[in-house]
Amino acid sequence: MDTDRNHDVAIIGGGAAGLSAAVTLARSLRSVVVVDAGEPRNAPADGAHNVLGHDGIPPLELLAAGRREAAHYGAQMRHDRAVATRRHDGGFEVELAGGETVWARRLLLATGLIDQLPDVPGLRELWGKSVLHCPYCHGWEVRGQRVGVLGTSPRSVHQALMFRQLSEEVTLFAHRMPDPSDEAWAQLAALSIQVVDGTVDRLRIEDGALRAVVLEDGHEFGVDAVAVAPRFVARSDLYEQLGGTPTDQPAGAFIATDPMGRTEIPGVWAAGNSTDLGAMVAAATGAGVVAAAAINADLVAEDAATAVWARIGA
Structure with missing residues (x-):
């Protein structure tokens, strides 16, 4: 089993939220890997709307541009499906369907939702x-x-x-x-x-x-x-594997977070439709940026604490 252990953040899901988070984190010089199975929820739509400056852009075209931007800043892409995750060695291991395992200090779940019609x-x-x-x-x-x-x-x-x-x-x-x-x-x-x-x-x-x-x-x-009003159900398998419990509401089930995207599980954030069932593309994009900023701040604090302890011990 191949294992990649060089990431600050693993982002599961390469939609608007996940890719926006990847850009934000990579621009802060964080090592980022995005795992995406290539099944965007809005793929059947002719265009994504209320996206300022890009209204009506085909969803797949928007995501392709997002991947290029994230890669430009150094984020790595894995066209694969995350099937399992666990805590390991101070961070998280994520197993991919293709046999690879990625390791990261923090985890962002941008896994979206399923429309149950x-x-x-x-x-x-x-x-x-x-x-x-x-x-x-x-x-x-x-x-x-x-x-x-x-x-x-x-x-x-x-x-x-x-x-x-x-x-x-x-x-x-x-x-x-x-x-x-x-x-x-x-x-x-x-x-x-x-x-x-x-x-x-x-x-x-x-x-x-x-x-x-x-x-x-x-x-x-x-x-x-x-x-029609579907029932919206967040893709929460990985969250549940880590011990989390989705929150039910009349419209569906979602991953609860604080305003910055932090979940009840230490080290795990969520953004986009997995935590906001009604988020449109622009809102998911913003949520990804906010969660990324929170994750980066958390890593900065951890890095500073590690440097202090190293200095004291020197």
Whole structure:
């Protein structure tokens, strides 16, 4: 088994948060390794939005640029999957699927999350295109179109209200959501949001394009886009191997941290969607920078303490 023991920080995940952290740490002359399996959550999307100066940039193009920048400052890249981690020799060993083991003094988990979609045929096929969840990420692209909202939880009413800001033709399909409150019914009625009872059977797709929402009773409703609220679940396997416990909330499960990204496990930070389920690309980028700065400060303090002890012992 090959082992690389020369890193200050191992970053697991090469998305916006992980690569931003890598740039920040490498610019501080830290030795950094980024382990990434190459499966970005936003790969199906045509563009990443609300990224200042780069609005609409294809996600894979953005990440490629980030890798170039990180490598320019000396960060190392491993196109591999981290499968296990443990404490070892004052730091952390991370085993990769390809057989290599990397060692680092600190660990940053930028592992992202998994979108758990309802079991409705058609959702996964069009996810990130005409099936979406975030009005800020993709709302402009469906403005003025016929938007259906798949009801899965009380949050679906809020989602319908958000998309009503962008289109006058919004339909809320009750599907499996609980009955809205009186206040919610009043809001839906006041904004002329149609509510359709019945369970959704599937999305009708023709030539790769969304055409309609089909109920179990066979009724069809023409739509151009469908909004859905998935359950967001952080990729927390490595965190749990180190003894951490993900935090549950109504929208999903995440790795809890302090404002600087420090987790409950000494030496371990988290950034991006693994700790903030609602973080868009720009927010994940900022979180990566903040966590990197905190990690660097922690290493500076440790290095200073080591130098003091070495001087005393000399």
